[in-house]
Amino acid sequence: MNLPRHAELWLAPYLKDRLRRAVRSAKPKRAWVVVADHYEPLGRSRSADEALRKVATWSERWPRIADDAPKDAAGHRPQYTFFYPQEEYRHDLVEAIAGIVRLGVGDVEVHLHHDNEQRESFIRKVTEYCHCLTDDHGLLRQQGGRTVFGFIHGNWALDNSRPDGKWCGLSGEIALLRDLGCYADLTMPSLPSATQGRVVNKIYWCTNDADNRPRSFDRGIEATVGGGRQGDLLMITGPLGLRFGERLLPRLETGELAGYDLPTPARVHRWFDLAPTIGDELFLKLYTHGAQERNMDPLLGGGLSNLFRWLAEEADRRGIEVHWATAWQMYQTAAALIHGRSPVSNIASAKLEARANRDVTDTTNDIRKRTRGTESDLTILESLPGQFRCATQSILRHNLQFLAQIHAWTRITWDRLTPVHRVLQSDCLNHAEAAGHFAPRSIRFGRPQAMVDYRPCPGFLVPSTPAGSSEGESKSLCRIQFPSVSSGPDMLDS
Numbered sequence: 001m002n003l004p005r006h007a008e009l010w011l012a013p014y015l016k017d018r019l020r021r022a023v024r025s026a027k028p029k030r031a032w033v034v035v036a037d038h039y040e041p042l043g044r045s046r047s048a049d050e051a052l053r054k055v056a057t058w059s060e061r062w063p064r065i066a067d068d069a070p071k072d073a074a075g076h077r078p079q080y081t082f083f084y085p086q087e088e089y090r091h092d093l094v095e096a097i098a099g100i101v102r103l104g105v106g107d108v109e110v111h112l113h114h115d116n117e118q119r120e121s122f123i124r125k126v127t128e129y130c131h132c133l134t135d136d137h138g139l140l141r142q143q144g145g146r147t148v149f150g151f152i153h154g155n156w157a158l159d160n161s162r163p164d165g166k167w168c169g170l171s172g173e174i175a176l177l178r179d180l181g182c183y184a185d186l187t188m189p190s191l192p193s194a195t196q197g198r199v200v201n202k203i204y205w206c207t208n209d210a211d212n213r214p215r216s217f218d219r220g221i222e223a224t225v226g227g228g229r230q231g232d233l234l235m236i237t238g239p240l241g242l243r244f245g246e247r248l249l250p251r252l253e254t255g256e257l258a259g260y261d262l263p264t265p266a267r268v269h270r271w272f273d274l275a276p277t278i279g280d281e282l283f284l285k286l287y288t289h290g291a292q293e294r295n296m297d298p299l300l301g302g303g304l305s306n307l308f309r310w311l312a313e314e315a316d317r318r319g320i321e322v323h324w325a326t327a328w329q330m331y332q333t334a335a336a337l338i339h340g341r342s343p344v345s346n347i348a349s350a351k352l353e354a355r356a357n358r359d360v361t362d363t364t365n366d367i368r369k370r371t372r373g374t375e376s377d378l379t380i381l382e383s384l385p386g387q388f389r390c391a392t393q394s395i396l397r398h399n400l401q402f403l404a405q406i407h408a409w410t411r412i413t414w415d416r417l418t419p420v421h422r423v424l425q426s427d428c429l430n431h432a433e434a435a436g437h438f439a440p441r442s443i444r445f446g447r448p449q450a451m452v453d454y455r456p457c458p459g460f461l462v463p464s465t466p467a468g469s470s471e472g473e474s475k476s477l478c479r480i481q482f483p484s485v486s487s488g489p490d491m492l493d494s
């Protein structure tokens with residue numbers, strides 16, 4: 001039987017969840033907030049110029065909004081996760097969004113619309129797209145020796161969940177996503193679509209149906225502290241329920257941010273009541289279609305500023321910490337809890353990463369200013385101790401960001417980084433070329449360990465020996481250790 005708003009799917013689980021929370025006495029200690037944007041700048045128009053204008057507007061205005069917004073309990077600025085669709089990929093559009101990521105106020109994950117899909121073509125699309133995001137833009141990340149990504153299904157039709165079979169058509173999609181490196185799916189809730197799952201307001205494990213029947217996510221095991229992995233794919237759902245007081249009849253609440261349904265203090269209060277929890281941690285995932293004109297202007301014109309202000313105020317009223325997060329950071333926190341570890345170490349890692357992002361940007365921009373005018377023939381970089389021969393501007397950019405990252409995280413002066421270049425040349429890049437990926441995790445200079453997440457780049461830097469130093473003396477200044485890239489659920493350990 002089909003009820004209004006497909007209530008046959010979600011109403012009973014929703015009421016059960018409300019009853020469970022009513023008898024629960026413990027309150028959350030921390031709230032993790034993600035804004036997941038189904039970011040489709042080309043949209044239906046398919047106009048590249050219009051898409052570039054939209055991305056440029058976001059690139060200009062979102063970082064300013066993040067700078068002006070309240071900082072979270074760890075001193076971080078708000079984050080924004082762009083789920084960019086594979087079928088809309090253009091290098092210039094994604095590279096502009098990658099610029100936002102490098103400023104430390106955003107991230108990019110995988111979004112995909114498809115129809116009548118086949119297994120082989122789906123594997124090819126996702127694999128090639130992930131390689132492109134990683135190799136051409138420095139996005140996504142490595143875990144356990146492979147690229148991992150968060151996922152939102154286009155048109156909500158995850159696991160062929162539409163009754164008419166449109167906008168997917170792929171059997172066994174949950175298992176395929178698992179095998180391709182998806183760390184979590186963030187598609188739900190999808191109301192008023194008929195694709196809505198039967199598990200609501202939970203973070204849970206779903207397992208692909210043994211016969212590859214659709215809608216495997218209709219069943220699952222709730223994620224718990226220390227419960228470990230309990231299925232094929234982790235489902236991170238947003239708030240779903242009813243909200244009252246705006247009109248005679250209640251209306252659906254799905255955590256959508258839209259021009260026709262902007263955030264309000266009352267909505268924020270309701271989100272905190274509905275959001276999933278694991279132990280003492282609350283996970284609030286909101287979503288939007290921020291590239292649509294009807295949403296873009298209202299969100300950038302005050303909607304997002306109000307959102308983060310009201311979220312911080314609501315958390316303060318409830319006496320809980322608020323933490324702004326990307327989708328990946330939210331997953332890391334959930335994974336830490338699931339594996340019986342404290343999320344506090346994730347907070348420290350995120351704080352370190354945020355500080356490094358800011359310092360990397362500042363340092364790299366300063367270096368670029370001092371080397372302006374040499375882009376046509378970049379052979380010498382005089383702003384660092386010694387002389388570093390470069391092949392292309394792209395090589396310079398990637399390697400300088402890596403060096404700036406070391407400088408930011410360890411506070412080691414530039415003159416002591418020369419030996420790092422030698423090891424990069426002789427060991428690191430040879431390993432990267434042979435393995436196809438590289439993630440050195442510790443650098444030791446006779447001081448506390450510093451963590452680095454490094455992605456491969458083409459080419460290499462060749463340093464000269466510093467004045468007054470022999471080659472042996474330079475190498476004795478530091479030791480670099482490169483453990484295995486297989487490191488469990490967290491990229492950075494405490």
